[in-house]
Amino acid sequence: MSTTPTxxxxxxxxxxxxxxxxxxxxxxxxxxxxxxAFRRNWQLYSLAILPLLFFAVFRYAPMIGNVIAFRKxxxxxxxxxxxxxxxxxxxxxxxxxxxxxxxxxxxILGGLTLLFCFPxxxxxxxxxxxxxxxxxxxFLQSVSYLPHFLSIVVVAGIVxxxxxxxGPVNQIVRAFGDxxxxxxxxxxxxxxxxxSSEIWxxxxxxTILYLAALTTIDExxxxxxxxxxxxxxxQIWHVTLPGIRPTAVTLLILNIGTFMAVGxxxxxxxxxPLTYPTADVISTYLYRMGVESSNFSYAAAIGLFEAIIGxxxxxxxxxxxxxxxxTSLW
Numbered sequence: 001m002s003t004t005p006t007x008x009x010x011x012x013x014x015x016x017x018x019x020x021x022x023x024x025x026x027x028x029x030x031x032x033x034x035x036x037a038f039r040r041n042w043q044l045y046s047l048a049i050l051p052l053l054f055f056a057v058f059r060y061a062p063m064i065g066n067v068i069a070f071r072k073x074x075x076x077x078x079x080x081x082x083x084x085x086x087x088x089x090x091x092x093x094x095x096x097x098x099x100x101x102x103x104x105x106x107x108i109l110g111g112l113t114l115l116f117c118f119p120x121x122x123x124x125x126x127x128x129x130x131x132x133x134x135x136x137x138x139f140l141q142s143v144s145y146l147p148h149f150l151s152i153v154v155v156a157g158i159v160x161x162x163x164x165x166x167g168p169v170n171q172i173v174r175a176f177g178d179x180x181x182x183x184x185x186x187x188x189x190x191x192x193x194x195x196s197s198e199i200w201x202x203x204x205x206x207t208i209l210y211l212a213a214l215t216t217i218d219e220x221x222x223x224x225x226x227x228x229x230x231x232x233x234x235q236i237w238h239v240t241l242p243g244i245r246p247t248a249v250t251l252l253i254l255n256i257g258t259f260m261a262v263g264x265x266x267x268x269x270x271x272x273p274l275t276y277p278t279a280d281v282i283s284t285y286l287y288r289m290g291v292e293s294s295n296f297s298y299a300a301a302i303g304l305f306e307a308i309i310g311x312x313x314x315x316x317x318x319x320x321x322x323x324x325x326x327t328s329l330w
Contacts, residue, residue: 069301075294089301099285099302106281109267110259112195118255120199121206122248126236128207129214144204156269159197160184184270187278194270194279198263209251210244217243249327257314260306282306 038045064080069089071081093099124144131137147155163169163183170180183189217240225235264283271279282302290299322328 066300066304068297069304071297073297073300075296081297085297089298090305092298093302093305101277102280102282102285105278106260106262106283109191109194109262109281112191113198113262114255114259116195117198117202117206118252120203122210122244124203125207125210125214125244126240128211129240130232141204141207144207146204147201148205150201152263152265153269155197155201156266159193159270163193185272185274187275190271190275190279194266197266197270206251209247213244213247214240245325246327249321249325250329253314253317253321253329256317257310259313260310 068081070084070086072083072085073081128137128140131140150158161167165180165182169183173180181189183193221239221243222235225239230238260282262281262283264281264287267279267281267284268287271284286299286303289295289302318328318330
């Protein structure tokens, strides 16, 4: 019985490629995919050059200047300081009672801003989402968005004119037979004024992302909830809020990361020496120490301390959110 030899085809990666008998090697799939995508969409990738340069020049390169927090810096001298002093400036501000008063003010204002300015856009978005009249809905959206486009200088001017001795608020106070109140000169009123103006200026604009998130919720979920007998409040609690939870958690993490970075411009425009006990925050304190007093190394040490706290907060919030909710930035 004769047998015919069977010819086996060699695997693709060992095929001979001609007289040179070189074997073709497989390229790594990741490298091939990335290079092919870059060649195909290089015009789109080129659009990222300017943003990357912007961040490199104005965000990352200035970080080198943090070294003067540990070096003695004198105006007109070396950009990176004259001599190494170690933790001298860190010990100075840690033992400075003024700094801890400023730190407390920053924590309180940041906490109040987070407490009021984070949930209110969600509430406003839910209310706007319930309006069925498109004309009325667009009008209310426009009215609530408008303060965001005003300059902070304009907003501060409106606040000061409204609360001045001869302003509308004190005219109402006089109409009820009381004496006018110097709101802008009383430390106990500053936090109320700041938070109120922040709500008026930012809440409307903050609803945009939540309204966009609401449009992605499947209408069949609401229909199924209605079939199960759920009322409007039940639908909001079991369908709407879970639908916007990833967006809300992401924004909460970002807001916690900027917890200590209370608005410098608005505080600087609204406060005065009489309201320093409750109005002075880390950013304005840095401005006075660094720019006005030319104590740049001391200001750099405080700024670095603030940045470390912000980084710790955002990393902690992201970790807690990923473990508790399943949603995080990374």
